[in-house]
Amino acid sequence: xxxxxxxxxxxxxxxxxxxxxxxxxxxxxxxxxxxxxxxxxxxxxxxxxxxxxxxxxxxxxxxxxxxxxxxxxxxxxxxxxxxxxxxxxxxxxxxxxxxxxxxxxxxxxxxxxxxxxxxxxxxxxxxxxxxxxxxxxxxxxxxxxxxxxxxxxxxxxxxxxxxxxxxxxxxxxxxxxxxxxxxxxxxxxxxxxxxxxxxxxxxxxxxxxxxxxxxxxxxxxxxxxxxxxxxxxxxxxxxxxxxxxxxxxxxxxxxxxxxxxxxxxxxxxxxxxxxxxxxxxxxxxxxxxxxxxxxxxxxxxxxxxxxxxxxxxxxxxxxxxxxxxxxxxxxxxxxxxxxxxxxxxxxxxxxxxxxxxxxxxxxxxxxxxxxxxxxxxxxxxxxxxxxxxxxxxxxxxxxxxxxxxxxxxxxxxxxxxxxxxxxxxxxxxxxx
Amino acid sequence: xxxxxxxxxxxxxxxxxxxxxxxxxxxxxxxxxxxxxxxxxxxxxxxxxxxxxxxxxxxxxxxxxxxxxxxxxxxxxxxxxxxxxxxxxxxxxxxxxxxxxxxxxxxxxxxxxxxxxxxxxxxxxxxxxxxxxxxxxxxxxxxxxxxxxxxxxxxxxxxxxxxxxxxxxxxxxxxxxxxxxxxxxxxxxxxxxxxxxxxxxxxxxxxxxxxxxxxxxxxxxxxxxxxxxxxxxxxxxxxxxxxxxxxxxxxxxxxxxxxxxxxxxxxxxxxxxxxxxxxxxxxxxxxxxxxxxxxxxxxxxxxxxxxxxxxxxxxxxxxxxxxxxxxxxxxxxxxxxxxxxxxxxxxxxxxxxxxxxxxxxxxxxxxxxxxxxxxxxxxxxxxxxxxxxxxxxxxxxxxxxxxxxxxxxxxxxxxxxxxxxxxxxxxxxxxxxxxxxxxxxxxxxxxxxxxxxxxxxxxxxxxxxxxxxxxxxxxxxxxxxxxxxxxxxxxxxxxxxxxxxxxxxxxxxxxxxxxxxxxxxxxxxxxxxxxx
Numbered sequence: 001x002x003x004x005x006x007x008x009x010x011x012x013x014x015x016x017x018x019x020x021x022x023x024x025x026x027x028x029x030x031x032x033x034x035x036x037x038x039x040x041x042x043x044x045x046x047x048x049x050x051x052x053x054x055x056x057x058x059x060x061x062x063x064x065x066x067x068x069x070x071x072x073x074x075x076x077x078x079x080x081x082x083x084x085x086x087x088x089x090x091x092x093x094x095x096x097x098x099x100x101x102x103x104x105x106x107x108x109x110x111x112x113x114x115x116x117x118x119x120x121x122x123x124x125x126x127x128x129x130x131x132x133x134x135x136x137x138x139x140x141x142x143x144x145x146x147x148x149x150x151x152x153x154x155x156x157x158x159x160x161x162x163x164x165x166x167x168x169x170x171x172x173x174x175x176x177x178x179x180x181x182x183x184x185x186x187x188x189x190x191x192x193x194x195x196x197x198x199x200x201x202x203x204x205x206x207x208x209x210x211x212x213x214x215x216x217x218x219x220x221x222x223x224x225x226x227x228x229x230x231x232x233x234x235x236x237x238x239x240x241x242x243x244x245x246x247x248x249x250x251x252x253x254x255x256x257x258x259x260x261x262x263x264x265x266x267x268x269x270x271x272x273x274x275x276x277x278x279x280x281x282x283x284x285x286x287x288x289x290x291x292x293x294x295x296x297x298x299x300x301x302x303x304x305x306x307x308x309x310x311x312x313x314x315x316x317x318x319x320x321x322x323x324x325x326x327x328x329x330x331x332x333x334x335x336x337x338x339x340x341x342x343x344x345x346x347x348x349x350x351x352x353x354x355x356x357x358x359x360x361x362x363x364x365x366x367x368x369x370x371x372x373x374x375x376x377x378x379x380x381x382x383x384x385x386x387x388x389x390x391x392x393x394x395x396x397x398x399x400x401x402x403x404x405x406x407x408x409x410x411x412x413x414x415x416x417x418x419x420x421x422x423x424x425x426x427x428x429x430x431x432x
Numbered sequence: 433x434x435x436x437x438x439x440x441x442x443x444x445x446x447x448x449x450x451x452x453x454x455x456x457x458x459x460x461x462x463x464x465x466x467x468x469x470x471x472x473x474x475x476x477x478x479x480x481x482x483x484x485x486x487x488x489x490x491x492x493x494x495x496x497x498x499x500x501x502x503x504x505x506x507x508x509x510x511x512x513x514x515x516x517x518x519x520x521x522x523x524x525x526x527x528x529x530x531x532x533x534x535x536x537x538x539x540x541x542x543x544x545x546x547x548x549x550x551x552x553x554x555x556x557x558x559x560x561x562x563x564x565x566x567x568x569x570x571x572x573x574x575x576x577x578x579x580x581x582x583x584x585x586x587x588x589x590x591x592x593x594x595x596x597x598x599x600x601x602x603x604x605x606x607x608x609x610x611x612x613x614x615x616x617x618x619x620x621x622x623x624x625x626x627x628x629x630x631x632x633x634x635x636x637x638x639x640x641x642x643x644x645x646x647x648x649x650x651x652x653x654x655x656x657x658x659x660x661x662x663x664x665x666x667x668x669x670x671x672x673x674x675x676x677x678x679x680x681x682x683x684x685x686x687x688x689x690x691x692x693x694x695x696x697x698x699x700x701x702x703x704x705x706x707x708x709x710x711x712x713x714x715x716x717x718x719x720x721x722x723x724x725x726x727x728x729x730x731x732x733x734x735x736x737x738x739x740x741x742x743x744x745x746x747x748x749x750x751x752x753x754x755x756x757x758x759x760x761x762x763x764x765x766x767x768x769x770x771x772x773x774x775x776x777x778x779x780x781x782x783x784x785x786x787x788x789x790x791x792x793x794x795x796x797x798x799x800x801x802x803x804x805x806x807x808x809x810x811x812x813x814x815x816x817x818x819x820x821x822x823x824x825x826x827x828x829x830x831x832x833x834x835x836x837x838x839x840x841x842x843x844x845x846x847x848x849x850x851x852x853x854x855x856x857x858x859x860x861x862x863x864x865x866x867x868x869x870x871x872x873x874x875x876x877x878x879x880x881x882x883x884x885x886x887x888x889x890x891x892x893x894x895x896x897x898x899x900x901x902x903x904x905x906x907x908x909x910x911x912x913x914x915x916x917x918x919x920x921x922x923x924x925x926x927x928x929x930x931x932x933x934x935x936x937x938x939x940x941x942x943x944x945x946x947x948x949x950x951x952x953x954x955x956x957x958x959x960x961x962x963x964x
Contacts, residue, residue: 135910135911135914135945136945137944137945137948158918158921161952161956162917162918162921162949162952162953163945163948163949163952164948164949164952203635206634206664208662208664209744209745209746209747210744211744212743212744229788229792229817229818229821230817231743231788232743234743234744280640280641281640282634282635282638282640282641283751284634284664285634285664285666285667285722285747285748285751286664286666286746286747286748286751287664287747288747290747293634293635294634294635294638313582313586313635314586398758399758399761400758400761401761416827417761417796417797420795420796420825420826421796423824423825423856424821425795425817425820425821425823425824425825425849425853425856426849426852427817427849428816428817428820428845428846428847428848428849428852429845429848429849429876429880430852431848431851431852431855431880431883431884432883
């Protein structure tokens with residue numbers, strides 16, 4: 001996938017009308033093959049269902065509600081409070097009470113009138129709905145990180161590709177000017193050959209040992225756990241799930257889909273992965289939270305490049321992605337971009353240079369692609385490769401060993417023990 | 433170096449830096465106390481210094497000022513003189529950290545300094561000093577510094593987070609590393625001490641970043657339950673060493689109460705630490721986890737502790753077991769012992785929470801040794817899922833066999849789990865039995881069987897699915913077609929393009945989404961690109 005040269009204007013032109021020649025991504029059926037008269041091809045409005053109505057899911061839904069071309073018809077959450085709140089937002093927007101609420105996401109996926117889904121479930125609940133929805137022919141805007149394990153992630157990528165679905169990952173930094181700019185400068189050699197990349201992500205925190213509590217009324221705790229091992233409710237669910245390894249890898253995996261994703265983008269390595277990983281994490285010895293609070297690991301890529309991922313306190317420049325090349329460095333983070341020498345930032349990218357995919361509205365990009373059937377700015381393969389770095393780091397820290405990784409076969413060659421950590425057993429009756 | 437020349441050395445040094453170096457060893461220490469210190473100080477250096485060593489004892493306080501400071505100044509001075517290990521210069525002037533002054537020293541001892549503030553040039557100077565191969569010794573409040581300088585806090589290996597263990601209490605301390613050269617003074621014996629204990633919390637304090645030599649003994653009730661102690665404080669380090677760049681850090685949290693300064697064991701420990709920091713005493717600084725597996729009985733004790741674990745209780749003992757599991761890597765003998773201990777817990781009347789934890793650990797290191805015990809749990813409604821959690825990851829034909837046997841015996845939800853595990857393991861020997869379940873009256877089981885066949889996707893599974901597409905209807909048929917497509921994808925991956933194309937072309941006649949997916953598969957196969 002080198003030289004993704006989609007120019008904004010060209011892209012919009014194509015997106016606005018009926019899709020022109022499909023760009024050469026192998027797994028999307030060109031619209032010309034599907035035929036314009038395909039009965040469920042998006043007509044005027046894209047009908048959407050939203051699954052997972054916590055903070056992020058509600059925010060994403062509100063973004064889609066703001067688009068005239070979208071009609072949100074369903075909201076789904078295992079917690080009644082969340083789904084009722086979401087329904088009210090939708091109904092207030094449309095001035096009716098048509099929005100349906102669901103506890104079980106499968107009923108949303110089964111709805112034939114829904115074209116696309118907005119997904120924002122906890123990480124351990126990413127793979128199953130995505131694989132099901134792909135089978136049902138839905139396009140999806142899904143939250144990062146793509147999956148809790150690399151095997152689940154690969155199954156998701158396969159299903160989305162198999163059914164030719166449009167997928168956008170919630171790695172919205174790609175649709176922000178600074179990040180795009182930084183990546184384009186690095187890709188076009190403005191700092192020379194890159195030998196080192198530092199990725200700084202947030203530092204975590206611990207907790208006490210929370211006692212078992214009654215499950216709040218209207219909250220289906222068993223469903224919330226889903227494929228994860230059964231444990232009693234201890235007051236940790238919405239939001240705080242990300243500090244427990246059954247559901248998430250902590251700040252590391254939460255943010256891998258942001259700054260690691262950007263680091264990969266700037267390097268053009270976003271469809272492959274490292275070949276060697278080694279690192280250490282600081283794990284709370286007690287308390288309900290068990291993800292690392294501090295972490296630092298080094299990835300080596302086949303081209304000799306080194307990427308160091310660590311929590312911000314262990315990175316010289318803190319949060320963000322920093323590429324170091326033979327002629328200088330570029331650092332980008334939310335709200336800040338810097339370089340050395342500073343003049344790099346004034347550089348103009350010439351007409352014959354690499355132009356990275358341009359989007360300034362992440363959700364609009366998804367909707368455009370639902371219509372055009374073209375690849376989004378953060379397609380699912382890239383999402384898997386971004387989170388894979390985080391998940392590989394997690395495995396290296398848990399095993400406290402230097403691991404070799406084969407990014408094509410997606411295995412640790414000759415290391416059965418590390419390979420075990422690439423997947424997890426699902427609690428019955430859940431399966432992909 | 434004899435005492436006389438050393439004194440001259442100090443005098444000369446003091447002369448060169450006269451404006452900077454002010455002695456604050458004032459007469460607060462009584463003659464009687466001085467005598468006690470003199471008697472308690474070790475008679476000789478632990479190792480012969482490679483050359484004349486200079487220690488800077490720094491004692492500035494911008495925050496709380498400990499009254500033990502002059503006692504430590506005296507002890508440091510006397511110890512240097514008596515043993516010849518080093519000469520000492522005492523100062524409280526920040527200017528001493530300028531490179532031209534600092535670089536004449538081999539190590540800096542932070543004697544109960546608090547809230548030290550380093551401007552940028554001085555930060556650079558001290559960092560270069562340490563990273564370039566010099567040492568830092570920290571006494572008691574030495575961790576109460578560097579709040580605006582994270583790198584230095586990181587260097588120290590901890591930062592003051594309170595002292596739930598006050599100066600009036602008597603607290604238990606355990607020797608974590610009895611064989612470490614810096615711990616010889618303690619002769620491997622845990623002890624109690626009346627002193628104020630500084631709490632330094634993770635993540636700055638971490639056994640993966642420093643070698644912790646001793647820590648609070650939480651098996652002592654008074655220590656464990658001191659006012660303000662939280663579960664995350666269960667590992668509170670007392671003394672540690674670490675390497676930082678090319679430099680060396682030694683810290684000991686004791687030394688608030690005056691009488692600590694005439695405790696011969698503590699002084700011997702400090703001298704050893706100082707000689708390490710000065711660069712004369714070469715010791716291992718490699719970080720080490722809390723529990724070394726050591727002898728069998730020690731290991732058994734660790735496992736016994738988790739038998740009654742329940743959710744909501746302290747997880748500290750579980751962490752110890754996890755550390756043991758991880759550290760047993762590379763030693764089949766250790767690993768086998770650990771596995772046996774875990775299996776004993778599964779066979780015992782341990783709590784469900786404990787057994788669940790054990791299954792998680794066995795998923796990482798379990799071998800065929802675990803199969804009989806875990807296999808027996810598969811048919812237990814409550815334990816089946818967790819037994820699979822371990823078994824699904826354990827390699828070997830014995831696991832597949834145990835799963836197949838259990839599948840034949842049970843029904844309902846846990847059967848779905850076993851079908852799924854066999855699918856995940858791509859067990860070809862299970863295909864005929866799973867194939868028989870495609871027609872099961874329980875739709876949940878039928879769907880799981882179809883999905884498992886799509887995962888296994890060998891020749892036989894492909895055949896079963898091909899037959900099933902004509903015998904199923906509705907939602908189940910869609911799943912069959914999906915699984916059949918996955919068989920075609922697998923064929924592409926295995927290079928059997930012609931067989932794959934036959935399936936795609938057959939399925940292209942189906943309505944969408946299957947028809948489109950089949951067309952997609954065909955196009956990808958022809959281009960030589962497939963899903964993985």
